[in-house]
Amino acid sequence: MINVGVTGASGRMGRLIIDNILMSEDVCLTAAFDLANIGKDVGEVAQIGALNVPISDVSDMESVLKETCTQVLIDFTIANATVVNAPRAAASGVSLVIGTTGFTPEQKKTIEDSIVENNVAGIISPNYSVGVNVFFRILREAAKYLSDTDIEIIEAHHNQKKDAPSGTAKGAAEVISEALGGKDYVYGREGLAPRGKEIGIHAVRGGDIVGDHTVLFAGDGERIEIKHQAHSRQAFAGGAVKAAAWIGNAEPGLYTMQDILGL
Numbered sequence: 001m002i003n004v005g006v007t008g009a010s011g012r013m014g015r016l017i018i019d020n021i022l023m024s025e026d027v028c029l030t031a032a033f034d035l036a037n038i039g040k041d042v043g044e045v046a047q048i049g050a051l052n053v054p055i056s057d058v059s060d061m062e063s064v065l066k067e068t069c070t071q072v073l074i075d076f077t078i079a080n081a082t083v084v085n086a087p088r089a090a091a092s093g094v095s096l097v098i099g100t101t102g103f104t105p106e107q108k109k110t111i112e113d114s115i116v117e118n119n120v121a122g123i124i125s126p127n128y129s130v131g132v133n134v135f136f137r138i139l140r141e142a143a144k145y146l147s148d149t150d151i152e153i154i155e156a157h158h159n160q161k162k163d164a165p166s167g168t169a170k171g172a173a174e175v176i177s178e179a180l181g182g183k184d185y186v187y188g189r190e191g192l193a194p195r196g197k198e199i200g201i202h203a204v205r206g207g208d209i210v211g212d213h214t215v216l217f218a219g220d221g222e223r224i225e226i227k228h229q230a231h232s233r234q235a236f237a238g239g240a241v242k243a244a245a246w247i248g249n250a251e252p253g254l255y256t257m258q259d260i261l262g263l
Contacts, residue, residue: 002248004241005031005070005094007085008077009055013099015046016237017074022048026245030068033058033085058085065092072244075100076236078162083107086122087114095250096122097243099236101167112254121250125257126167128239132213133257135228136175139215142226143179146217149224150195151176151183156204156212164203168213173199176215 004021008014009032021029032042032055043051056064058081065073073089075082076099083103086096087110096115103111108124115122127133143151155169165187173185176199185199211230216223230236239257246260257263 001025002027002245003030003069003071004028004244004248005033005065005068005073005089007033007058007073007075007081009042010034010037010045011077013076013233013237016233017076017240018042018046018051019048020234020237020241021244022051024241024245027072027241027248029053031056031064031070031073033061033064061085061088062092065089065094070094072097072248074240074244076240079103079107083110086111090114090118090120090122093118093120095120095247096124097128097240097247098122098124099126099128099240101126102163115254116252119252121247121252121255123243123247123255123257123260125243126171127211127236128243128257129228129230129235130239130242130261131235132168132228132230133239133261133263135213135226136171137258137263138226139172140175140179142215142217142224143176146219146224147180149217149219150197150200152200152202152216152218153185154202154204154212154214154216156206156209158208158210159205161205164205165201166203166211166213168211169201169203172213172215173201 004027037045037055038057041050042053072095074097079102082100155166177183187201214227
């Protein structure tokens with residue numbers, strides 16, 4: 001089994017990831033990190049019973065990872081925290097599964113460089129859902145045949161999401177742009193300028209929407225809509241644990257969910 005640690009262990013996503021680790025036959029929980037509930041048993045904090053895994057302060061990350069023989073760290077926190085903690089884990093010889101979004105290009109490069117330079121395996125993905133990654137594959141194929149249409153991406157998330165547009169929407173735009181040889185994309189529109197040939201990305205925030213992504217290929221007299229809806233965060237947590245099991249046995253290097261899913 002692969003020994004796995006989780007950052008943000010007291011949070012909603014951290015607790016769900018831990019639930020999935022406990023149900024997995026391929027990984028086991030060996031470390032938990034957070035800024036709150038330090039020293040408490042992570043299972044008791046999550047109200048699922050004692051797991052004999054205390055929540056550690058992130059400032060003790062290197063020593064805890066070493067003492068617990070943790071092999072993979074799953075991080076779904078915030079960009080400013082991940083960009084500090086991920087390189088520390090990589091320097092400790094621990095591979096990474098990162099689901100945090102909202103990185104600047106410089107922050108993402110810092111994390112990628114730390115994975116390569118420390119000779120560990122890692123994945124930074126905007127979405128670990130199996131369905132979303134199949135969605136990306138479908139978009140890539142559709143774009144090849146619909147290059148003359150107007151392409152719009154609309155994403156909707158809950159009102160507490162910090163970054164906009166979503167990492168998944170950006171991922172969809174990158175997939176389509178690559179398929180079309182590098183088409184530009186813009187975030188939202190305003191003013192009186194006519195629409196160009198760019199890909200448009202629009203963000204909606206409201207209520208408790210888990211995650212909706214729709215891509216419109218609009219032509220003259222017809223349109224195609226390709227859509228993915230997440231009904232719960234379970235899709236993300238389950239995919240992240242699947243990725244951790246895979247990364248734990250992988251050769252050093254940078255990977256994508258397409259690699260893990262064989263897409």
